Structure formats: C-alpha cells, structure tokens
Amino acid sequence: MTDLETCAAPSRAGTLRRAAPALLGYAAVRALGLLVLVLWSAARDKSAYTLLTARWDALWYVRVAELGYGYEVRLPNGDVHSNLAFFPLLPWLERTVAAVTPLSYADGGFLVALVASLAAAWGIFAVADLVYGRRAGVCAVLLWAVLPVGIVQSMAYSESLFTALAAWSLYAVLTGRWVTAGSLALLAGLTRPVGIAVAAAVWAGAVSSSVRTGRAGGPGGAPTPARALPRAGATLRTPLGTVGARRALGVLLAPLGTAGYVLWVGRRTGRGPLGYLEVQAGWRNGFDGGYAFARFVADKFTALPSALAGMGLIVGVASVVWLYVLGVRRRQPLPLLVYTGVVTALALCASSYFGSKPRLLMPAFPLLLPLATALAEWSRRRSAWVVGAMASASALYGAFWLNGSGPP
Template identity: 35%
Template sequence: MSTAASSAATDSAATDDKGAERPRRVRRLGLPDGLRLRVPDGLRPYADPLLLYGAAKLVGTVVFAALLLASGSYREKNPRFGGGAHWWDVLATWDGWWYLQVAEKGYDPGPLRRLNPGGMFTVEQNSVAFFPLYPGLIRGTSEVTGLGLYGSGILVSVIASFVAAAGIYAVISLLAGARAGTIAAGLWAVVPGAGVEWAVYSESVFVAIAAWCCYCVMKGRWVAAGLLAFVAGLNRPTSAALIGAVGLAALVTLARRESRRKHGVAGPVYAMIAAPLGLLTYVAWVGLSMGELTAYFTLQREGWAHFFDFGSYTLDVLANTAIGEHDYIFAFSVPDLLAVQLVLALPFLIALMLRKRPPLVLVAYTLASIVSVLGTQQIFGNTPRYLLPCFPLLLAPAAAMTRLGWPTLTVFFAIAAPASGWYAHFVLFELGVP
C-alpha cells in the first residue's frame, strides 16, 4: 500500500495544475555528479565513457611526453626510427613514417627488388605493405582542414580513438550494462599497447570499425556490418579476423530457421559477400601491380620478416625468456617481458570472456585475432599493440569492476592512467619498436 501511495504521490508531483508533465531529468550513467555533462540526447549515453577515456588517455600522453623530455634519447635517434626534433615527432616514426609517405606520395608498386642474400631481409621494403584507408584519411583531412600531414594523422587517430571507445562502450553495455561499458572504454585507454591510439598508426581507425561492425552484427544490421567489414579490409591485413567473424555469424544466422525469419536472408548473404571484398581487392591489386600474385605476402615475409609460423616464434620467445636469454629475432628486453606477461594472461582473459557467453561474432573475432598474433613471427614486444583490437577481452574485467564504487575506480584509473604513459607509451616507442 505504501508503495502504491508513494507512486501516486510521485506521479502527482510530476504534473502541474494544468496536467502538463515537467521536463524529464537528464539520464545519468555513472560518473560522479561533478563530472557529468549535459549533452544532446543522441550522444548522452556516450558522454561518460568518452570523458573517462579522454581523461585517462590525456594523462597517459602527458606522462609519456614528460618521460621523453626527461630521457632526451629521441633527439639522438633517426627521425624515421623513433627520433625527432620534438617529443611529439616520435608519434609519427616507424610505421607512422610509412603512412605519411603514402599520404604524401601515394604508392610505387614496382616489381619486387631482391637484396643480397644472407641478411635478415631479402626483399626491399615497399609502401604497399601499408593498407590505403588510413593514409587516405590523412590526405583527405589535410586537404579539407589545411593541416599538415602529421597534424592530420594525429587528428584522424584521436577522433577515431573516441569513435572506437564509443563502439566498445556500445558493445560491452549491451552485454553487461552501461556501467561496465563505461569502465571498458576507460580500460581501453590504459591497456598495454594503447600508446598507438593517439599516434600516426592505424589501430584506432581499425578498432573503431571493428567495434561498430560487431555491434551491427549483434543488432542484426547486416548491411552495415558488411560495409564496415569491407572498409576494415582496406585498413589492415588483420581485418581477416573480423571478416571471418562476420561471415561465420552470417552463416550461422542463415542456418537457423528462427534467425532467418527474424533477419531474413538477403542481409546476412550480403554481409558474407561484401565483407572480404576490401581485403581481397587490395591484396590482388598489389599482386597485379608488382607482377606476382603473392607479392604482398612475399613482401611481408622477406621485407619485414613477418609471416605465419603456427606459433613457433612465440614459443621460442617464451622459452628464451624463461631462462633469461634473448636468442631470437627482434629481441627487446623490457617490451618483451611485458608482452610475455600479457601472453600468459591471455588464457585467463579468454576463459573469463567465454564465461560471459558473448555472441558468436565477438568470440570468433577475438580468438581469430589472438591466433593470428601468436601464430605469426613479428616483433614480439609489439604483442600488446597487436592485441589492442581484442576489445572483447575487456568484457569480464569491466563487468567485475562494476562492483567497485567510484572512489575505488577513481583510485584505479588515477594510478593506471599515468602508469600507462610508461608501459603503454614509452616502452613501446622508446624501449622497443612499435
């Protein structure tokens, strides 16, 4: 009875003498009162996660800058390989240098040029190893805004990182609630490898596409999912994991009668057909342009020493690390040690993710991405960066952290954000090769 009376009193209080309802209060998601913002209705759910993500990322970047200035080592390095006149130049070195070259000059896909045998690399490196979407966005942004290519590259990555954080929030909140989604967005700002999110690297663009593609699959928006997977194929070769996950989810949908009735046939079929076209088209173009159908893979293997070896290289690194040795290619002590710890944590993160029973598209995408990373010979210290797209692994930690109050969460992020300036930024760019 008291509940009914209270409800009636509330209804009465919400209506004035003329029967008109008072404006509803702004919906609040989870940050403390002092940090909540009033934003347009369509963006309101994303205000808290984006604020948390941006704050954590900014703190990490500031600490990274302070460490670079304190070290000064970047001033002594080649501007192409981790150096520059200013600390921020470091953010456009290594792969970033290649992306800026493509944005400025385009591609020059001539025949593969063989080098003298006996060295680590037997083929001359070529810019076609770097997919066109991100440098295309850099060039387009520069043309529209008037910014230089460096500034445009940073701008594209920063904007894409917020789109990615919003996508991660959207996916995780569907499975574990808005609070978990907000925490997951914050965690993505401080995970190992997060240093490339605000650098001239393509990870932020890829994760933005991947997160929203998975969201579209979960919501049954197959046309959008197919288009996003197609675009992802123009951004990174690792998009194969996303493309396969979309195709598998579409196939399972078609195989189930109830799913066919709900989603129809045309949408899933379209997604299956459209998803791989971007990746296949670019790889085929490289092959035709260089006079060798497998030119892209030859370039990766012989020009960068990156190739799928079924995990042999990963096992070699783990075995060497266990006995304190570094007798393997691309050895960097500090980044490798952090990467080993992350690899050892993967079985637990995978098991915890599976306990949450996420949709097939998330499971397939995550597992395929992990197999691709651990099964490939590449710079082992970059494993945290290569695993950055595996955002579904944040599901279980974010859900568990919802039990914590905001004071505890504030302490956590107040420690993790500045610490990430070292382990996710400085270690990646200055103590290793990103």
C-alpha cells in the same frame, strides 16, 4: 545477455548521451598520457609530437600518402621493406585531410587517430553496453584506455581507426544491421591485414542469425533484453525476405576490403594471390603458428634478467588465453568470440616483431569484457582508484616506451 542475436538499438543521439561518461573518462586518460609524454620527452630534449606522428609505422603511412605505393628500402642483409605492406585507408584519409586543410600528411594522421580513438571508445562502449549494461560499457572503455601500450591510440597508426571500424561493425552485427556491418568490415579490411577477423565475425553472425531465423520462423530468434527494446511506435519486425537480402549483402561486402587490396598487391607485384605474403616476407613477417614466438620466449631463459622477462611473457600469453576462455564460458555472442579469436591468433602466431604483440592485440577489446563486468560490480570509489592507478602507470610506461625503443 548471452544468447544475443539481434537487438533494436536507441537513436544515435541517445547512444551518444548514454556513452558520455565513458567518452569523458577516455578523453581524460588519453590527455594524461599525452601530458606525461610531453613532459618526459621535453626532459630528454625530444619532440613528443614527432614521436607520435613521424616515427616507425607512422612514417611509412605518410610516405604512402605522399608518394603512393612503390617505395621500398633494401637492407644490407638483402631484406626488402616495401610500403605495399601497409593497407591504404589511413594514407587515403591523411591525403584527404591534407587536401582540404592546411595540415600536413603527418598532422592528418594524428587528427585521424584522435578522432578514430574516440569513435573506437564509443563503439567499445556500445558493444559492451548492449551485451552487459552501461556500467560495464564504461569500465570496458576505461580498461581499453589504460592498456600499457594505450599511447598507440593517440599515434598516427592504424590501430585506433581499425578498432573503431571493428567495434561498430560488431555492434551492427549484434543489432542486425547487416549492410552497415558488411560496409564497416570492408573498410576495416582496407585498414589492416587483420580486417579478415571482422569479416569472419560478420559471417559468424550471419550464420547464427540464419539458423535462429529458421528455428523461430521469422527474422528474430533470440529474446530481446528490456534495455534494448525499441521505443513505442517503432517497427518490431522486418519482412523475412528483406532481412535475408540485407544479411546476404552484408556477408558479400565484408571481405572485399582485405581481398581487394591483397589481390591488387598480387597484380602489382606480378606474384598473384601470394604477392602480399611475399611483401610481408620481405619484412621477415608471416604466420608460423607461433613457433618463432615460442622460440623467442624460450631463448629468454638463458640468464636471470632475461628469464624474468620470459616469465612475464608466459604470464602475459596465459592471461590472454584465460580471458578468451572466460568469454567462451560466459557465452559471449559468437561474433565477438570469432573476432577476438582471429585477432588473437594472428597477433600471437606472427613470426616476427615480437615487441609489437601487445600493440597487435589492442583491437581485441572483447578480451577486456570479463574484467569490465567484474570492475563494474565494485563500488565507484574503489573502481575509480584502480582505474586512476592504472591510468598513471600506463601514462608513465607509454612515455618511457616511446622515448626508448618504441613500437616497430
């Protein structure tokens, strides 16, 4: 299905049953990653749980949950690291969990990450299943699970929460549930700055839907695949005015999360709409079109060991671009292409934290769809061996990574 606009979807229970193999496979991969991390950390006399819940960004989220906004660290070089750089939804959830359970804020972050990672896997399956079929959906989830930095999905970070909200918002766009899509985009915008990518996808889907509606003279304009047809007795069409109103409401809701937090930071700092950018500048982070990243890669070509790393970075970036071009050539639905394009551009063109780019690309799961459709065409035995090998490599790399420099 390529010219997809909106399709009816099965019931929630039916969707969960259909997704069960993907979710079980995902849970197995993540369990393997956590087991290897525990064993590796124990051998180095470190706490795996601390690495997952109380290091790097996870510690900053806990501070927001515990102390609120206003905490900052001034470095010797004059840089100011303010916790205003971190969007509020994850700390709010951590605080909620701590308020209703005996768990700490860090425990709450870990619990949210575990639940959100399963919700993200389910959402990725739902999108891929809708567009390419069930087996491709299972493969997409497994490929997302075995990413080299897949261990982040189990950390008290916001990546899993954001991916879950983004995936289900995209699914809602593709199935014509505009208010749900806009509401989830709003929440995604309260989770990470890249939430604007979800809002852009909702806007793109709304424009595409409106154009198709005008051409077709009704609320639907694209053929509905057989596997997505509603059950007997379901309503096939919705009054055009109702569809238009819901679509408009979804479009209005989508950017409110990102815009609301950015404007609030500007008011708190007294810097207006540019206040959040100044907060990010204190972390030496910003958007420069990829210039700093290009210089970082070029600087690697000064000696043989680092030159090999530089070549690896070039191959990695080329692979990401190639996968995106494949998605365009195979006519992925426009909302997926817009979402992936914005996430990828913001990740690759940020001016700092170069080691974090694989983590920042993690929510761009539609990049995996061309690989998932290819893997789905293989025999079950062959694909199982490939995924198993990748899962083992991902588990080993994740344990090595977190016990080393780890993610900033």
